[in-house]
Amino acid sequence: xxxxxxxxxxxxxxxxxxxxxxxxxxxxxxxxxxxxxxxxxxxxxxxxxxxxxxxxxxxxxxxxxxxxxxxxxxxxxxxxxxxxxxxxxxxxxxxxxxxxxxxxxxxxxxxxx
Amino acid sequence: xxxxxxxxxxxxxxxxxxxxxxxxxxxxxxxxxxxxxxxxxxxxxxxxxxxxxxxxxxxxxxxxxxxxxxxxxxxxxxxxxxxxxxxxxxxxxxxxxxxxxxxxxxxxxxxxxxx
Numbered sequence: 001x002x003x004x005x006x007x008x009x010x011x012x013x014x015x016x017x018x019x020x021x022x023x024x025x026x027x028x029x030x031x032x033x034x035x036x037x038x039x040x041x042x043x044x045x046x047x048x049x050x051x052x053x054x055x056x057x058x059x060x061x062x063x064x065x066x067x068x069x070x071x072x073x074x075x076x077x078x079x080x081x082x083x084x085x086x087x088x089x090x091x092x093x094x095x096x097x098x099x100x101x102x103x104x105x106x107x108x109x110x111x112x113x
Numbered sequence: 114x115x116x117x118x119x120x121x122x123x124x125x126x127x128x129x130x131x132x133x134x135x136x137x138x139x140x141x142x143x144x145x146x147x148x149x150x151x152x153x154x155x156x157x158x159x160x161x162x163x164x165x166x167x168x169x170x171x172x173x174x175x176x177x178x179x180x181x182x183x184x185x186x187x188x189x190x191x192x193x194x195x196x197x198x199x200x201x202x203x204x205x206x207x208x209x210x211x212x213x214x215x216x217x218x219x220x221x222x223x224x225x226x227x228x
Contacts, residue, residue: 034216041221041222042221042222043117043203043205043219043220043221043222044156044203044219045219046216046217046218049216087154089156093215100158100161100169101158101217103155103156103157105153105154105155106154108154
């Protein structure tokens, strides 16, 4: 069964600090992996998309890494801001799945001043 | 100017009622989706339509019936609402072109509460 597991479930960090979120998946064969940011009361918004051949991708202060061999990904947030408070969802797209994505449960990040 | 819009944003109704949620996208995408996000925050695909044709239909009670009058619209009708239907429902859209990674753009969600 295709699964995506994220850790930690939640974390609190001080403004200006860095943090790293983890994602492990069992989806195979694998097409691409995405990280979404979901603000409270809103729909998810894409941060990064990586294919199996990419190791890292950045979007401003967000940097995602991918190790397709160990089926792990991470999302690093640099110099956190209050607006980074949100849920971050790891999403994996299997090959030939008709656009059917597998979602992780998300990591809820709270940035405190 | 919202890319994917849903109405209503909030819906509170009694058990047993029938209700509809509407979704529209102005991105020119050819594929639209309905997701359910439960209290544990997992997003689960319910339905997907490509060019008005149903392509994904997960194990969803047949009380849920999607309808796509055109590529830009995908509505969700729910009959005989149950307490367990309470959740946030998200509409999304994407292009099926090979260079797009089928990136999905989500609407703001509809929070359904069944009393």
